[in-house]
Amino acid sequence: MKIKVITLWQPWASAIILGYKQVETRGRNTNLRGPVAIHAAQKPTSKAKIFEFENLCKQLPFKMFAEDYHALPFGQIIGQVDIVGTARTQFIKHHALTSLSDRIKNWPWEELLGDYGFDRYGYLLENPIAYKNPIPAKGNQVLGWQYDLPDMETLMNNKI
Numbered sequence: 001m002k003i004k005v006i007t008l009w010q011p012w013a014s015a016i017i018l019g020y021k022q023v024e025t026r027g028r029n030t031n032l033r034g035p036v037a038i039h040a041a042q043k044p045t046s047k048a049k050i051f052e053f054e055n056l057c058k059q060l061p062f063k064m065f066a067e068d069y070h071a072l073p074f075g076q077i078i079g080q081v082d083i084v085g086t087a088r089t090q091f092i093k094h095h096a097l098t099s100l101s102d103r104i105k106n107w108p109w110e111e112l113l114g115d116y117g118f119d120r121y122g123y124l125l126e127n128p129i130a131y132k133n134p135i136p137a138k139g140n141q142v143l144g145w146q147y148d149l150p151d152m153e154t155l156m157n158n159k160i
Contacts, residue, residue, distance in 0.1 A: 003080065005037040005147045007139035010072045011053055013040040015113060017079035017130045022104050023122040025089055025114035030123060032144045035080050039139045039147075042075035076134035077147060082127045089120040 006024070008016070015021040017038055044050065050069050092100060093116050096107040103124060104110055114122065137147060 001149050002146050003037045003149050004144040005039050007039040009045040010040050013038050017128050019128045021113045022125050025122050029121045037077045037080045039077045040073050073134045077137050078134045079130040081125045083123050084126050085124045089116040089122050092122045
């Protein structure tokens with residue numbers, strides 16, 4: 001079964017799959033909708049970003065990333081999520097506590113996990129599924145690159 005894939009730096013890839021991050025912010029909009037696999041990039045992000053994220057995690061309700069960043073999976077498809085829509089980040093930020101509050105559960109933390117600067121887009125994510133056994137794969141910077149996953153039965157047995 002072919003699926004579109006998005007490659008993300010860790011720890012943001014894991015934050016999405018674990019349901020902590022419900023909006024992926026990007027500089028471009030996308031028409032991509034439906035299930036997409038989440039691929040954790042092969043290389044770690046910069047040491048400065050790791051330090052920033054570890055300090056951020058001490059303020060957030062999920063402290064798991066602060067313990068050992070390098071224990072997270074890298075170079076693997078770690079799960080999937082549904083892209084259900086997109087919106088400008090200004091709209092998301094403005095409506096997060098009102099009309100989007102039923103979709104974005106933890107806005108104060110969500111805002112810290114993305115780039116909500118001017119003229120950016122947020123991809124609204126739902127239904128994260130973590131794969132029990134991540135699938136090794138080389139990533140790609142192209143948004144929505146394709147990967148041929150095992151059949152649905154195998155995939156369903158590979159979930160946590």
